[in-house]
Amino acid sequence: MVEIISAQVERWPVAGAFIISRGAKTHVDVVVCTVGDGTHVGRGEGTAIYYEGESAESCAAAIAAYRGPLDRASVNRLMGRGAARNALDCALWDYEARRAGVPVWQLAGLAEPVAVPTAFTISLNDPAQMEADAQAAAVRGFALLKCKLTGEGDRERIAAVRRGAPGVRLIVDANESWAAMDIAAEAAALASLGVELIEQPIPHGREDMLADVRSSVPFCADESLHSREDLDRLAGFSAVNIKLDKAGGLTEALALSQAARARGLRIMVGCMLGTSLGIAPAFLLAQGADWVDLDGALLLAEDREGRLPVQNGMLMPGGLWGQADA
Known part of the structure; x- marks a missing residue:
């Protein structure tokens, strides 16, 4: 037992x-x-x-x-x-x-996983440092960067990131910091710099703030979304960031992804900071996602043995979690 x-x-x-x-x-x-x-x-x-x-x-x-x-x-x-x-x-x-x-993907009735490109996070900093960090990430092969913002000086930060990595795709994460801003104007300014997704601009519980906002850049719910119970509150969002720690495991995350797709929402699969042991289940969920942000282990000074392989910004199948015993 x-x-x-x-x-x-x-x-x-x-x-x-x-x-x-x-x-x-x-x-x-x-x-x-x-x-x-x-x-x-x-x-x-x-x-x-x-x-x-x-x-x-x-x-x-x-x-x-x-x-x-x-x-x-x-x-x-x-x-x-x-x-x-x-x-x-x-x-x-x-x-x-x-x-x-049998491996977990087979047990769950999923397709055999393949390599997926992951975003790499550019931490909040002054524009010059974010420019340098973006350039370094692009040199490492990351073609999608996720920039942390704060609601003040964000346009200058993204302009600097664009200078440092002119050829990459960009998404941004405001972490609930735009409540006092003209969200539509800020979104338009970032759109002109090539930003393709804005994550959680408003505080959790204030989802109504996006009801009348018109933006060419989709908004993605993060702190506003944990499990299927939250989907009814997300009228202003057209995408959701599913994280296993928020959902409470791979079981609920798979069901949440299916329910979100049924509503026409686009899917980001994200993570908290953690090792490859925590990233590996999310890697299965990330198959077919619109955006993948699974760099939690890549941001650590070291990872545990059996880490998920990464090559040129691509997360590769492998690691020690979810495999059949020999």
Whole structure:
């Protein structure tokens, strides 16, 4: 019988600093859940949604406190969404695949995964530094850059990024910082610089602010979207950013993606900071997404053994999660 073996907190340093409008991070704490039956073992990783009040420690405690049946249906019914359920849900997917002798993609009825281009994040900084960072990312082969913005001086930042990497595609993430701005005017200015997507310009809970905004650049819900229950509130958005930690695991994320597509929404698959153990399940979800932003492990100073391969800005199939036991 499968049981929870452990739920442990690990700290991983960030390469330099990861800076957004809400502050800077020099490390990330993740919770790693391990389940097994004495023969087969599965692991899953979650990164706490800190703006929702989660911490890696509270997620580990929630996993340790779980007393329901250890199957994905029960876990998704009995645990609330968030990083704790994500770690446990993904550990169960990994365990089931190893026990069944097939990879997770096959177990889930998905097509065999192929390489996908991922965005690379340009942290919030002064324009000159963002220009240099964009140039360095383009040299590494990243053809899609995601720029963090703050609601002040954003046009100058994106103009600088465009100078540093004139041939790349650009998306931006305001992280809820445009509430006091003329959103339509700002979107038009960024459109002239080639920005193709604007992520979460308004605060969560103020989705009504986009109701009458006309923009040639689509808006993408991030903090405003966690699970299927949120879809009815997103009238001003034409795209959604699905993250496993928000949704509470691969099980809900797959269902959310299907429901969003049925409403005509475009899909971004994103992530929190974390290692390849947390990115690997999202890589399966990212197959066929309109935008992929799975650079969470690439922003760390180091990654765990069995990392997902990356070549010229492309995430490649591989790694140790979700594979059949030999």
